[in-house]
Amino acid sequence: MRGGARLVIDGVRGVTGIVEAMHSRIARVPPPLGTLADRPTTGITGLVYRSIQGTTGLVGKALDAALAGVESVLPPSMPDGQANASRDAVVAALNGVMGDHLERTGNPLAIRMSLRPRPADAARGPRVLLLVHGLCMSDHQWTRDGHDHGQALASLGYCPVYARYNSGLHVSANGAELASQLEALLDGWPVALESLAVIGHSMGGLVVRSALHEAMQAGMHWPTRLKQLVFLGTPHHGAPLERGGNWLHRGLGVSPYVAPFTRLSGLRSSGITDLRHGNLLEQDWAANRFAQRDTRAAVPLPHGVACYTVAGTIGDGRADEWLGDGLVPLTSALGRHAKPTRDLHIPLSHQWIARGVNHLDLLGSEAVYQRLRHWLKP
Numbered sequence: 001m002r003g004g005a006r007l008v009i010d011g012v013r014g015v016t017g018i019v020e021a022m023h024s025r026i027a028r029v030p031p032p033l034g035t036l037a038d039r040p041t042t043g044i045t046g047l048v049y050r051s052i053q054g055t056t057g058l059v060g061k062a063l064d065a066a067l068a069g070v071e072s073v074l075p076p077s078m079p080d081g082q083a084n085a086s087r088d089a090v091v092a093a094l095n096g097v098m099g100d101h102l103e104r105t106g107n108p109l110a111i112r113m114s115l116r117p118r119p120a121d122a123a124r125g126p127r128v129l130l131l132v133h134g135l136c137m138s139d140h141q142w143t144r145d146g147h148d149h150g151q152a153l154a155s156l157g158y159c160p161v162y163a164r165y166n167s168g169l170h171v172s173a174n175g176a177e178l179a180s181q182l183e184a185l186l187d188g189w190p191v192a193l194e195s196l197a198v199i200g201h202s203m204g205g206l207v208v209r210s211a212l213h214e215a216m217q218a219g220m221h222w223p224t225r226l227k228q229l230v231f232l233g234t235p236h237h238g239a240p241l242e243r244g245g246n247w248l249h250r251g252l253g254v255s256p257y258v259a260p261f262t263r264l265s266g267l268r269s270s271g272i273t274d275l276r277h278g279n280l281l282e283q284d285w286a287a288n289r290f291a292q293r294d295t296r297a298a299v300p301l302p303h304g305v306a307c308y309t310v311a312g313t314i315g316d317g318r319a320d321e322w323l324g325d326g327l328v329p330l331t332s333a334l335g336r337h338a339k340p341t342r343d344l345h346i347p348l349s350h351q352w353i354a355r356g357v358n359h360l361d362l363l364g365s366e367a368v369y370q371r372l373r374h375w376l377k378p
Contacts, residue, residue: 085140088138088140089138089140089141091109091111091138092111092136092137092138092141092167093136094109095109095110095111095136095166095167095168096135096136096137096167096168096269096271096272097136097168097268097269097272098168098268098269099111099166099167099168099169099269099271100168100169100170100269100270100271101168101269102166102168103166103168103169110166111138111164111165111166112166113163113164113165113166113174113177113178113181114163114164114165114181115130115161115162115163115164115181115182115185116139116161116162116163116164117159117160117161117162118139118150118151118160118161118162124159124189124190124191125157125158125159125191126191126192126193126194126195127156127157127158127159127194127195127196127197127378128158128159128161128186128189128193128195128196128197129150129153129154129158129159129160129161129196129197129198129199129376130161130162130163130182130196130197130198130199130208131149131150131160131161131162131163131198131199131200131201131204132163132165132178132198132199132200132201132204132205132207132208133162133163133164133165133167133201133202133204134167134201134202134203134204134233135167135202135203135271135272135275136167137167137201137202138164139162139163139164141363142162142201142363144360144361144363144364145364146364147363147364147366147369149199149363149368149369149372150162150199152369152373153372153373153376156373156376156377156378157378158197158376161185163178163204163207165177165178165207166271167203167269167271168269168270168271168272169269169270169271170270170271170274170279170282170285170289171203171206171207171210171271171274171279171280172210172214172274172279172280172281172282172284172285173270173282174207174210174211174271175206175207175208175209175210175211175213175214175280176210176211176214178207178208178210178211179211179212179214179215179218179220179222182211182215182222183215183220183221183222186221186222186225187221193225195225195227195228195378196222196225196226196227197226197227197228197229197230197376198226198228198229198230199230199232199372200229200230200231200232200234201232201233201234201362201363202232202233202234202235202327202328202359203234203235203271203274203275204234205231205232205234205236206234206235206236206274206275206278206279206280208229209280209299209301210280210281210299212226212302213280213281213299216302223302226302226305227305227306228305228306228307228308228375228376229301229302229305229306229307229308230307230308230309230310230372230375230376231307231308231309231310231333231335232310232362232363232368233310233311233312233325233327233328233333233359233362234309234328234333235275235278235327235328235332235333236278236309236332236333236334236335236344237277237278237331237332237335237336237337237342238275238276238277238278238294238332239275239276239327239328239329239332240329241327270285270289273285273289273290274289276292277294277295277296278296278332279296280296280297280299281296281297281299283297284296284297296342298341298342300344300345301335301344301345301346306350306375307344307346307350308346308350308351308352308375309333309334309335309344309346309350309351309352310333310352310353310354310362310368310371310372311324311325311328311330311333311334311351311352311353311354312324312325312326312328312333312353312354312357312358312359312361312362313325313330313353313354313355313356313357314326314356314357314358325354325357325358325359325362326358326359327359328359330353334346334351334353350375352371354367354368354371
């Protein structure tokens with residue numbers, strides 16, 4: 001409730017700012033095209049807007065203080081159940097869309113990264129399987145249509161460990177945190193570790209690649225234990241929906257009368273903007289996260305690790321190339337690129353196309369599971 005109240009207050013203040021910016025621009029009667037610097041309104045008009053912002057801020061502080069008092073007498077946690085799973089799905093979606101804002105403002109809805117063996121009290125064997133979810137999702141959403149790839153693959157002797165993270169943060173930030181937490185987890189593993197395998201779904205595959213780069217740069221040990229790496233619908237070279245969204249964001253800025261609305265299009269999280277081209281490193285976005293050009297540094301797959309990729313497709317054959325699984329084009333999911341420096345060079349025998357399977361159904365497909373079982377069988 002505290003997190004939701006803060007978001008409502010942030011929303012009211014944000015919309016007020018947009019309205020004031022439009023009011024200021026219209027009052028100055030600029031030409032229909034071009035740029036115009038923001039300027040606060042003045043006089044009685046400015047007083048009205050300042051009063052709205054001030055009152056909203058006071059209401060927000062009062063609500064937060066009241067809810068903090070309620071929070072202090074609540075039990076520290078609730079038992080797992082369907083209600084918690086539903087709540088987690090909503091919170092995960094909010095984090096995907098505006099997780100960087102939640103993190104920046106200290107909102108209690110912001111998710112902190114954690115690595116969770118499941119079940120937590122299970123005997124931990126020598127083979128670890130890490131599963132990293134995608135954008136707007138949580139670790140609970142590996143279960144789809146009653147199937148969970150991680151739990152099913154436990155029959156091969158793997159101990160499934162599920163990553164949970166704020167998918168609205170930059171891929172590079174989540175990659176660095178995953179690298180650090182995985183190093184600590186495996187260093188404290190209760191039995192001698194035999195192998196590590198990783199499955200990354202959608203954005204999760206990018207986070208894993210970023211974590212690998214970070215870990216190898218820092219000289220961590222866990223990459224030497226990695227034997228297999230599987231990508232499910234990972235947009236290695238980006239997704240067209242985000243590229244289209246960025247063109248819209250840039251287009252709104254051509255007229256001073258609609259430019260204030262770029263504040264709305266710019267609200268999409270850093271994690272989402274990383275999906276434009278598949279950014280992995282901080283240097284890929286540091287200059288301008290809304291840049292339309294692909295300026296990524298080349299990050300090859302690790303040597304000595306068996307890398308596999310699954311791409312879904314819902315097209316009729318002719319449309320497979322660009323339609324892909326509905327979110328990620330076929331070539332992007334397979335790691336193929338016209339430029340040899342960007343192509344991931346995954347062997348054809350390690351690529352597989354799931355016909356008639358959309359992006360989310362990659363998590364519940366029996367055919368995909370059988371392919372994973374074939375690749376990950378010891």
